[in-house]
Amino acid sequence: MKPAAFIVVAVCGLVVLGGGDSALRAQSQAATPLASWNDGAAKQSILAFVRRVTTDGGPDFVPVPERIAVFDNDGTLWAEQPVYVQVLFAFDRVKALAPQHPEWQAREPFASALKGDLKGALAGGERAIAEIMMATHAGMTTDEFETIVREWLATARHPVTRQPYTEMVYQPMVELLAYLRANGFKTFIVSGGGIEFMRPWSERVYGVPPEQVIGSSIKTKYELRGNTPVLARLPEVSFIDDKAGKPVGIHEHIGRRPIAAFGNSDGDFEMLEWVTRGAGPRFGLIVHHDDAGREYAYDRTSPIGTLARALDAAPGRGWTVVSMKNDWKRVFHYEPK
Amino acid sequence: MKPAAFIVVAVCGLVVLGGGDSALRAQSQAATPLASWNDGAAKQSILAFVRRVTTDGGPDFVPVPERIAVFDNDGTLWAEQPVYVQVLFAFDRVKALAPQHPEWQAREPFASALKGDLKGALAGGERAIAEIMMATHAGMTTDEFETIVREWLATARHPVTRQPYTEMVYQPMVELLAYLRANGFKTFIVSGGGIEFMRPWSERVYGVPPEQVIGSSIKTKYELRGNTPVLARLPEVSFIDDKAGKPVGIHEHIGRRPIAAFGNSDGDFEMLEWVTRGAGPRFGLIVHHDDAGREYAYDRTSPIGTLARALDAAPGRGWTVVSMKNDWKRVFHYEPK
Numbered sequence: 001m002k003p004a005a006f007i008v009v010a011v012c013g014l015v016v017l018g019g020g021d022s023a024l025r026a027q028s029q030a031a032t033p034l035a036s037w038n039d040g041a042a043k044q045s046i047l048a049f050v051r052r053v054t055t056d057g058g059p060d061f062v063p064v065p066e067r068i069a070v071f072d073n074d075g076t077l078w079a080e081q082p083v084y085v086q087v088l089f090a091f092d093r094v095k096a097l098a099p100q101h102p103e104w105q106a107r108e109p110f111a112s113a114l115k116g117d118l119k120g121a122l123a124g125g126e127r128a129i130a131e132i133m134m135a136t137h138a139g140m141t142t143d144e145f146e147t148i149v150r151e152w153l154a155t156a157r158h159p160v161t162r163q164p165y166t167e168m169v170y171q172p173m174v175e176l177l178a179y180l181r182a183n184g185f186k187t188f189i190v191s192g193g194g195i196e197f198m199r200p201w202s203e204r205v206y207g208v209p210p211e212q213v214i215g216s217s218i219k220t221k222y223e224l225r226g227n228t229p230v231l232a233r234l235p236e237v238s239f240i241d242d243k244a245g246k247p248v249g250i251h252e253h254i255g256r257r258p259i260a261a262f263g264n265s266d267g268d269f270e271m272l273e274w275v276t277r278g279a280g281p282r283f284g285l286i287v288h289h290d291d292a293g294r295e296y297a298y299d300r301t302s303p304i305g306t307l308a309r310a311l312d313a314a315p316g317r318g319w320t321v322v323s324m325k326n327d328w329k330r331v332f333h334y335e336p337k
Numbered sequence: 338m339k340p341a342a343f344i345v346v347a348v349c350g351l352v353v354l355g356g357g358d359s360a361l362r363a364q365s366q367a368a369t370p371l372a373s374w375n376d377g378a379a380k381q382s383i384l385a386f387v388r389r390v391t392t393d394g395g396p397d398f399v400p401v402p403e404r405i406a407v408f409d410n411d412g413t414l415w416a417e418q419p420v421y422v423q424v425l426f427a428f429d430r431v432k433a434l435a436p437q438h439p440e441w442q443a444r445e446p447f448a449s450a451l452k453g454d455l456k457g458a459l460a461g462g463e464r465a466i467a468e469i470m471m472a473t474h475a476g477m478t479t480d481e482f483e484t485i486v487r488e489w490l491a492t493a494r495h496p497v498t499r500q501p502y503t504e505m506v507y508q509p510m511v512e513l514l515a516y517l518r519a520n521g522f523k524t525f526i527v528s529g530g531g532i533e534f535m536r537p538w539s540e541r542v543y544g545v546p547p548e549q550v551i552g553s554s555i556k557t558k559y560e561l562r563g564n565t566p567v568l569a570r571l572p573e574v575s576f577i578d579d580k581a582g583k584p585v586g587i588h589e590h591i592g593r594r595p596i597a598a599f600g601n602s603d604g605d606f607e608m609l610e611w612v613t614r615g616a617g618p619r620f621g622l623i624v625h626h627d628d629a630g631r632e633y634a635y636d637r638t639s640p641i642g643t644l645a646r647a648l649d650a651a652p653g654r655g656w657t658v659v660s661m662k663n664d665w666k667r668v669f670h671y672e673p674k
Contacts, residue, residue: 065546142588186548199592209402210592211523212548220588222581222607229610231588238589244559251479251557251568252575253590255536255547270559273566 033179035329036172042285042327045320046176049283050183053259060281064184068258070250070271071177073191073198073215075264075305076287077206078169079158079332081296084304085165086197089152091118093136101135110135134235137194138218141230149200166205167334173262173287174333177206180260188212188258190250192242192267196233214249216241246271259283265305272310276317284319286310291325295332370516372666373509379622379664382657383513386620387520390596397618401521405595407587407608408514410528410535410552412601412642413624414543415506416495416669418633421641422502423530426489428455430473438472447472471572474531475555479568486537503542504671510599510624511670514543517597525595527587528552529579529604533570551586553578583608596620602642609647613654621656623647628662632669 037043053062074080094104094113104110109128112120122128140148158168177187189198189208195215202208217238220231241249247270250258260283261268261275268286276284289298289305299307314321324331374380390399411417431441431450441447446465449457459465477485495505514524526535526545532552539545554575557568578586584607587595597620598605598612605623613621626642627634636644651658661668 065540068548195589195592203402211405211590213592217589220585222584222611229584229607229614231584231611247559247566247568248557252532252554253548255532255550270566274559277566 033182034172034175036175038327038329040327042320042322046179046283046285049260049281050180053281054183062259062281066256066259067180067183067185068188068254068256069180069185069260069262070188070190070214070254070258070275071173071208071261072263072265072268072271073189073193075289076170076262076268077173077177077189078165079295080305081289081298082159082304084193085168086193088156088159089149089197090132090136091121092152092156093148094132097136130237134218137196138233138235140233141225142196142220142233143230145196145233146200149197153201161332161334161336163332163334166201167332169205169333170287170328171330171333172328174206176262177208181207185260186212188214188250188254190241190246190271191215192240192245194218195241214241214253216245242267244270247274250274261285262287263310264289265307266309267306269310269313272317272319276319284314284317285322286314286319287322288324290323291328291331293325295324370519371509371512373512375664375666377664379657379659383516383620383622386597386618387517390618391520399596399618403593403596404517404520404522405525405591405593406517406522406597407525407527407551407591407595407599407612408510408545409600409602409605409608410526410530412626413507413599413605414510414514414526415502416632417642418626418635419496419641421530422505423534425493425496426486426534427469427473428458429489429493430485431469434473471555474533475570475572477570478562479533479557479570482533482570483537486534490538498669498671498673500669500671503538504669506542506670507624507665508667508670509665511543513599514545518544522597523549525549525551525587525591527578527583527608529577529582531555532578551578551590553582579604581607584611587611598622599624600647601626602644603646604643606647606650609654609656613656621651621654622659623651623656624659625661627660628665628668630662632661 034043034046052058052060053067055061071077074084091113094110098104098114101110104114109121109124109132113132121132153165156165157163158165161168180187187208189202189206189212191198193215195213195217198215199210199213202213203210219234219236219238221234222229222231239245239249246268250271257278258275259281261272262285263272264287272284276282288307288311289296291297298305299311311321371380371383389395389397390404392398408414411421428450431447435441435451438447441451446458446461446469450469458469490502493502494500495502498505517524524545526539526543526549528535530552532550532554535552536547536550539550540547556571556573556575558571560567560569576582576586583605587608594615595612596618598609599622600609601624609621613619623644625636625644626632635642636648648658
């Protein structure tokens with residue numbers, strides 16, 4: 001069984017947990033487009049691109065059906081520090097399931113996970129991580145998993161800000177999604193995270209319906225339980241939607257090349273390449289986490305959201321690099337105290 | 338390598354090739370919804386369902402985002418007799434590629450295929466069929482394959498009517514797709530056929546964009562050729578979207594359960610079950626090919642589009658069974674002479 005690579009990096013991040021003051025500036029939300037964006041080069045590049053592709057009769061006009069935009073999720077639309085949200089979900093699920101698995105008390109990686117010893121839980125490497133993922137993400141129906149995710153998200157809190165995770169979305173990016181849709185774009189999420197972990201809330205939080213969410217997945221099997229048809233979630237990886245997997249996932253789900261891509265890490269490099277190297281007008285954007293005051297500052301050396309290759313390539317490729325510190329008036333959806 | 342099951346049945350159908358007069362009644366297309374449908378029980382059941390789910394404040398009202406309808410393609414939206422269109426495409430591709438493969442002249446199943454001896458080409462069973470599929474559907478980029486499909490469809494003709502295949506779509510079903518969309522539905526295709534074989538023309542012919550097409554697929558790989566990023570089509574089956582695979586494909590691509598399903602064969606049984614056994618208002622419909630005069634008459638004993646289990650189940654499940662002969666004023670999009 002191929003281990004879930006997106007989790008490897010994620011869980012490694014747990015060891016650097018901590019830090020990250022959230023001295024966020026309160027800012028009321030205006031009705032104007034991109035209200036939370038400062039009027040700099042990044043915002044101007046977005047406005048200019050949208051103007052080009054929507055100017056009917058112009059040389060770069062793109063018909064509405066071709067206006068496809070793809071967004072990474074972790075670190076691009078919501079916070080991924082100090083650790084990917086889905087990893088915290090998996091560890092919480094280990095605790096919730098422990099009463100049904102008395103053997104976990106004496107078996108790694110579960111024994112360490114239950115003691116809160118994340119480093120110990122990770123000592124088994126990829127195999128240990130895959131075990132935790134499959135024990136917590138498989139073995140139920142798709143309907144049951146959706147309920148589990150909904151219920152967890154309703155009560156779980158970010159370890160630093162104590163906010164619900166759905167409040168930890170980036171307000172400027174939510175505005176950008178809405179702005180693109182108002183201009184005829186269809187917006188998709190293309191994430192290394194689990195497709196079924198995002199779908200239960202993507203429509204409410206981002207305005208992105210489940211059929212426009214692409215992510216990593218495990219296999220499912222159609223079967224009758226008694227007289228009821230269900231889709232059972234199997235402990236077998238189906239697809240890893242990361243790095244060179246992102247263009248593959250985009251093609252499988254969308255079937256045509258998007259004209260705009262938004263990411264924040266080297267995991268998005270191939271997606272940005274695939275999208276921006278097509279013919280006609282193209283747009284690529286990288287969210288650069290350089291705001292230690294309001295969020296986090298990390299790029300080249302961070303185990304989570306490593307950004308080096310894509311950052312180096314950005315100038316030559318014409319990708320817009322967003323400075324969270326300078327380009328955003330406000331970071332999160334919630335209003336910090 | 339798992340053989341493409343949908344092709345097995347398809348190619349078996351070649352041996353029964355022949356028959357099928359197309360004494361089609363010409364009928365001008367009216368502007369009213371479902372103009373090509375006679376005013377019988379089938380049409381009434383469609384209208385009543387749409388009224389129920391769109392009546393705001395009514396007990397069965399369904400919000401627009403939940404109005405998802407899924408349609409099989411072969412035999413439901415376009416003709417599948419005397420043989421699946423994609424099979425004819427594959428055999429035409431063998432001929433087109435033969436000059437680059439001199440070894441095929443002496444190697445089965447290609448030698449027989451090149452001589453037009455389809456029965457001989459099939460003597461090797463599933464392995465032979467898989468060989469033909471992979472030789473014709475893999476080994477190029479996704480962009481190249483799209484061009485190949487477009488060019489083939491522009492010139493290929495149905496063996497009996499001599500019409501382009503895109504004229505062999507069922508006019509009443511095209512009207513039904515449009516009627517549902519006019520009532521807030523999002524329409525998807527869910528076919529056992531190849532996803533990349535349908536996407537190049539589904540938007541133009543059905544109004545279904547590529548991102549709403551679900552089908553069987555082979556694997557692709559992202560790579561750089563020189564400096565150009567491409568998706569290479571690999572000779573390896575990724576997913577078979579047939580029978581119990583249809584609910585799996587629906588869930589993977591749509592992420593929520595549709596409320597209406599339209600099919601014509603036992604390959605659609607699980608899709609119909611999955612869709613119509615959910616909570617709230619549900620609609621299932623089977624196109625029954627009982628019109629030997631205008632199209633074909635086949636069900637239980639046909640190797641293509643076998644319809645037995647689903648037909649038997651329909652009354653108990655409340656699925657509407659459409660008699661092409663009695664319920665449709667007109668069959669095809671093209672106007673027969």
